[in-house]
Amino acid sequence: MESGSSRPHTALLEARGIHKSFGRHTVLRGADLRVDPGQLVAVVGENGAGKSTLLKILAGTLAPDDGETVLSGRLGYCPQDPVLNASLTVEQHLRYFAAAHRLPDLNRGRELLQLLNYEQYAAAPAGELSGGTRQKLNLTLALLHDPDVLLLDEPYQGFDWETYLRFWDLVEDLRGHGKAVVIITHLVFEQERFDLLADLADGLLTPRAASREDNHVSA
Incomplete structure (x- = not known):
């Protein structure tokens, strides 16, 4: 091309x-x-x-x-089937991924929670989320490190x-x-x-x- x-x-x-x-x-x-x-x-x-x-x-x-x-x-990857830990909350997922990418804070993650309109589920375990909300978290984690x-x-x-x-x-x-x-x-x-x-x-x-x-x- x-x-x-x-x-x-x-x-x-x-x-x-x-x-x-x-x-x-x-x-x-x-x-x-x-x-x-x-x-x-x-x-x-x-x-x-x-x-x-x-x-x-x-x-x-x-x-x-x-x-x-x-x-x-940098690359961000959002697979079709979210790879999440059912027992971890949304906030815990953000913290683990931020640590993996050595991010100084969770500002981008919280911004994406608000943008995608699911910040009310920050304390909810991933296993209790609807399919659509799990997909939002999947997308958030792929974007967390600003790929x-x-x-x-x-x-x-x-x-x-x-x-x-x-x-x-x-x-x-x-x-x-x-x-x-x-x-x-x-x-x-x-x-x-x-x-x-x-x-x-x-x-x-x-x-x-x-x-x-x-x-x-x-x-």
Whole structure:
């Protein structure tokens, strides 16, 4: 993918020739993806197309059989199924993740609790949260350390309409600060929000024309 601007872009994340098989089942056959600063990307495919496999490889939690990924900056990863400890409260999750990232305080976490409108559950154990609220916590933990690239696997699940709108406000704020967001989904709503849509089929990514009127990146 090339930039239409005269100023060269340094990619925040690149996947080059990614191959992955499980036994005799080949999932990825040389997938390529480039993500630039401030870019919002959707990887779209049918269930079973290999979207989550690709995202795990991009996140570094799964090794490809061939190919490479190159990351510039900090990475945030929000898997489809929240990885939470049912006995820990929301606040305790924030503290543990802040300690893991050596953050000086919980200011960003508390800001996200307020933005996503679930600060009233700060003292509630994760096991008692609704699916939508667990997904909010999942997203909060992925954003806690201010990543440069955010990877999201089906992030809308369980969100009510208000949270859905707040989610897009958050994404636009991230883009405005030069952060990149990659969303894995089998359905794309509001395609005009995205800078790039890439279809994953037969193990390959095929970019579509961008939808944003103000976009400067083309496939």
